[in-house]
Amino acid sequence: MRIPKLASVFLLMACLVAYLTYVKWHIEGIKPALFKVPYQHSGTESDDDKQTSPDLSSDRFQYGIMFDAGSTGTRIHIFKFLLEENEPPKLSHETFKAIKPGLSAYADDPDKCREGIEELMEVAKGTVPESLWNSTPLVLKATAGLRLLPGEKATQLLDKVREVFEESPFLAKGDSVSIMDGTDEGISAWITVNFLIGELNDSDGATVGMLDLGGGSTQITFSPQDKTIQTSPIDYITSLQMFNRTHTLYSHSYLGLGLMSARLAILGGVEGQPLGGSQELVSPCLSPDFEDRWEHxxxxxxxxxxKAGEPVYESCYNKVEKVLYRKVKKAEEAKEMNFYASSYYYDRAVDIGAIDENIGGVIKVNDYSEAAKKVCNSIVETPQEHPFLCLDLTYISVLLQELGFPKDNVLKLARQINHVETSWALGATFHYIESLSRQQMTEHTGKEDKMAALSAQ
Structure with a gap:
């Protein structure tokens, strides 16, 4: 009787080893991986794109679909990634389309938002191979437009989007539709830039920081040293896993300090609480003879x-300092790092001729200050094409110094790197796919543990 018992034990062990080997192979098969083909960008994939791509089976590719639901429009980014074993991903191709208006325009009639979402969904269906539809993550993240809406109206709009997502053939999970908070925006933009310059995958590389100045909020994100980690507020420090590496980040979003919200405060208004009566705002940052209507x-x-009193620049500077007083935490380490800056930092640098609108460039913090002085002190005699430029430049220069950037610090300004937009969309897509991969691995590990427990019994 001893021989059959031993044979049974060996057979059971062999089955267990075979199962664990399969699970290990399957888990490794879902890990993200690095592209070996050059990036090519266009509205749709052309015949030339197909000819220059390697002849690989479709299961070597991973697609990700990101809807950017902003205040002025909704944009779809369809990213195509090429996968190779034990390597992080590289971007192969992007399909992009934008429609107007933004979701918030349908706040009083949510059903009307379906048409635009369905239109963009057709773009996704025409881009992603049908065999990969059910494994392609589908995500919508809403930003400023929905943040400003009353909670109930925002929820109704997002519910309509979820209906369209659930009807789609793509991989839509419970967290696929959401409002993105400012910190996530900053982190995702940081991921995008560092991936595009090649530092995110380099274990010895020095990552760059990211500054973003939107309309309602502004973000600063960088990889800090131990001293900054220890001395910063706990909610300023976060960790994320990306391509099998853990990154510790200093990231904070200052709600209400985006350029348009700050402009309102400098003019004397209050966000969400318009003045009664004529709703008239008077500011030293505008030409004494200026009068116009402004919507926010x-x-x-x-x-x-x-009316003219002390010099315009000094008056405006003092007003801006009062608006920013004790609202921003200085990041001492920032002065020692390289930073990219985007959005209104970029736009205002274009306005003063500091960079080329199409290719970007570099700018010193002091360049914003000197331009502010020049513009502010000339508006008394010279009518301005951009009446808010004095205010905006003064605000940007003071904000950067409050954040910890000396006047001689140089910032890099780029809308695109290697023909890819430096927006948060790519970083958010990477982060979401990574989260799905970890979730799948956790689920498989759980099944493995259960099998091992059953075998032990």
Whole structure:
């Protein structure tokens, strides 16, 4: 009787080894991997794109679909990644399309938002091979437009989007539709830039910091040293896993300090609480003879320049300092690092001729300050094409110094790197796919543990 018992034990062990080998192979098969083909960008994939791509089976590719639901429009990014074993991914191709208006325009009639989402969904169906539809993550992240809406209206809009997503053939999970908070925006933009410059995959590489100045909020994100980690507020420090590496980041979003919200505060208005009566705002940052209408967050204000007194720049600077007083934490380490800056940092640098609108460039913090002085002190005699430029430049220069950037610090400004937009969309897609991969691995590990436990019994 001893021989059959031993044979049974060996047979059971052999089955267990075979199962664990299969699980290990299957888990490794879902890990992200690195592209070996050059990036090519266009609205759709052309015949030339197909000819220059290697002849690989479709299971070597991973697609990700990201809807960017902003305040002025909704944009779809369809990213194509090429996978190779035990390597992080590289971007092969991007398909992009934008429609207007943004979701928030349908706040009073949510059903109308379906048409635009369905239109963009057809773009995704025409881009992603049908065999990969059910494994392609589908995500929508809403930003400023929905953040400003009352909670109930925002929820109704997102529910309509979820209906369309659930009807689609793509991989839509419970967290596929959401409002993105400012910190996530900053982190995702940081991922995008560092991936595109090749530092995210380099274990010895020095990552760069990221500054973003939007309309309602502004973000700063960088990889800090131990001293900064120990001395910063706990909610400023976060960790994320990306391509089998853990990154510790200093990241914070200052809500209400985006350029448009700050402009309102400098003019004397209050976000979400429009003035009664004529809603008239008077500011020393505008030409003394200036009067016009300005709309912000669906409120129309009459804005006027303050009558001449002390020099315009000094008056404006003092007003900006009061608005920013004790609202920003200085990041001492920032002055020792390389930073990219985007959005209104870029736009205002274009306005003063510091960089080329199409290719970007570099700018010193002091260049914003000197341009502010020049513009502010000339608006009394010279009518301005951009009446808010004095205010905006002064605000940017003071904000950067409050964040910890000396006047001689140099910032890199780029809308695109290697023909890829430096927006948060690519980084958010990477992060989401990584999260799905970890979730799948956890599920498989759980099944493995259960099998081992059953075998032990």
């Amino acid at each position: 967050a669906e409120v129309v204000y009459t804005v006027k320049g303050q």
